Amino acid sequence: xxxxxxxxxxxxxxxxxxxxxxxxxxxxxxxxxxxxxxxxxxxxxxxxxxxxxxxxxxxxxxxxxxxxxxxxxxxxxxxxxxxxxxxxxxxxxxxxxxxxxxxxxxxxxxxxxxxxxxxxxxxxxxxxxxxxxxxxxxxxxxxxxxxxxxxxxxxxxxxxxxxxxxxxxxxxxxxxxxxxxxxxxxxxxxxxxxxxxxxxxxxxxxxxxxxxxxxxxxxxxxxxxxxxxxxxxxxxxxxxxxxxxxxxxxxxxxxxxxxxxxxxxxxxxxxxxxxxxxxxxxxxxxxxxxxxxxxxxxxxxxxxxxxxxxxxxxxx
Numbered sequence: 001x002x003x004x005x006x007x008x009x010x011x012x013x014x015x016x017x018x019x020x021x022x023x024x025x026x027x028x029x030x031x032x033x034x035x036x037x038x039x040x041x042x043x044x045x046x047x048x049x050x051x052x053x054x055x056x057x058x059x060x061x062x063x064x065x066x067x068x069x070x071x072x073x074x075x076x077x078x079x080x081x082x083x084x085x086x087x088x089x090x091x092x093x094x095x096x097x098x099x100x101x102x103x104x105x106x107x108x109x110x111x112x113x114x115x116x117x118x119x120x121x122x123x124x125x126x127x128x129x130x131x132x133x134x135x136x137x138x139x140x141x142x143x144x145x146x147x148x149x150x151x152x153x154x155x156x157x158x159x160x161x162x163x164x165x166x167x168x169x170x171x172x173x174x175x176x177x178x179x180x181x182x183x184x185x186x187x188x189x190x191x192x193x194x195x196x197x198x199x200x201x202x203x204x205x206x207x208x209x210x211x212x213x214x215x216x217x218x219x220x221x222x223x224x225x226x227x228x229x230x231x232x233x234x235x236x237x238x239x240x241x242x243x244x245x246x247x248x249x250x251x252x253x254x255x256x257x258x259x260x261x262x263x264x265x266x267x268x269x270x271x272x273x274x275x276x277x278x279x280x281x282x283x284x285x286x287x288x289x290x291x292x293x294x295x296x297x298x299x300x301x302x303x304x305x306x307x308x309x310x311x312x313x314x315x316x
Contacts, residue, residue, distance in 0.1 A: 043064055044064070046059070065287050070087055106186060122206040148191070149256050157184075177262075196249065200237075205238065237309050244314070268292060
């Protein structure tokens, strides 16, 4: 008597793989490649009224990129490099490079904070302790990013909790303007993306065999050399993954700089937002956005080369 066999998914592995691959390809095409391609093409266009779009004046141009480098025609602004004066869009170039350097600094801060935490979670803490630490790290991120930004402003404002407490205990005679000094901004950005550094590091450090650490210690290696020669080389894919994600999100942040930035502080994403939504100059905004996107891609390639990893290792 033949038994009735229920269908299983074992034989559908290849079919399911093909379906999900097609869905992923469709997502990449519709949500990434086509919008970016349209933005790139738009960045090489003139800012024309709707009635002239598609007409004889709607041709490709480099004026939008030239504006980023040199500013509007007839602008008296100059940039001095090694004693040589160059006509340049000083404001926007300063904002661009300041944003890149600030994002790099936020990435370094997050790595310095997260590396010892994840090492303890992965190699020292027991299973229950590691899970409790993970929950404590995740729970605050159930709160909206905007609310967390305003919370930092309340904590670090001139009349905030930190200044009030320090003045009450006699450590300060007058409040420190953490907002104007950009301390609140760096603290907020570092905290906002800290999980994106912790999880890749934890994933990499958890797979490290503790016997390698004990062997290095038995051979007389100091703690710093064990981390430099054993732990970090093993975790290089996780370090590269965390650094790239934190940098790309920090450099593209908008809410945090608007809420926690000082009066003289301007983020490059705010300039892009202004071109799209205030000036309504979409070609110029697209050019600025494409420059920022290219910078992020270059940063990822540099990180991959520095840590000698490929995209496959980063994605693990």
